[in-house]
Amino acid sequence: xxxxxxxxxxxxxxxxxxxxxxxxxxxxxxxxxxxxxxxxxxxxxxxxxxxxxxxxxxxxxxxxxxxxxxxxxxxxxxxxxxxxxxxxxxxxxxxxxxxxxxxxxxxxxxxxxxxxxxxxxxxxxxxxxxxxxxxxxxxxxxxxxxxxxxxxxxxxxxxxxxxxxxxxx
Numbered sequence: 001x002x003x004x005x006x007x008x009x010x011x012x013x014x015x016x017x018x019x020x021x022x023x024x025x026x027x028x029x030x031x032x033x034x035x036x037x038x039x040x041x042x043x044x045x046x047x048x049x050x051x052x053x054x055x056x057x058x059x060x061x062x063x064x065x066x067x068x069x070x071x072x073x074x075x076x077x078x079x080x081x082x083x084x085x086x087x088x089x090x091x092x093x094x095x096x097x098x099x100x101x102x103x104x105x106x107x108x109x110x111x112x113x114x115x116x117x118x119x120x121x122x123x124x125x126x127x128x129x130x131x132x133x134x135x136x137x138x139x140x141x142x143x144x145x146x147x148x149x150x151x152x153x154x155x156x157x158x159x160x161x162x163x164x165x166x167x168x169x
Contacts, residue, residue: 031103058085087135087136089151089153131145
């Protein structure tokens with residue numbers, strides 16, 4: 001096996017992504033309209049921290065038209081519905097990296113990170129009968145026991161929101 005090559009060795013996944021081994025970015029704490037993730041997770045502001053997150057590959061979300069936070073939040077939520085699978089809820093966490101261009105929209109409207117998270121959760125709330133196995137003629141899905149529940153995509157602490165990236169091109 002070559003150095004850094006896990007085919008057939010350590011990682012026996014059918015499909016992989018480079019994020020399994022080395023993917024790193026710095027949160028833009030100074031430019032962010034919100035408190036840093038480390039503060040949200042209980043660390044004092046200014047403390048140097050590293051968050052380890054077992055994520056999938058990067059999934060870019062493009063929205064060049066939304067100028068109101070409500071529209072942008074709905075757009076982001078709609079894209080987040082596909083994490084893991086559109087019919088699998090409370091299964092995977094997500095790291096939503098909000099670009100400076102999109103962060104300006106939330107900052108101008110006075111939206112906190114908590115407000116954005118609430119809006120996303122509300123958009124993602126879905127009747128269980130639409131998510132159960134076999135619904136929409138898709139075998140994948142949630143167990144039948146969730147048919148009468150309203151589910152949101154992520155568990156209460158499962159959606160991490162950070163600000164990073166450079167100014168729009």
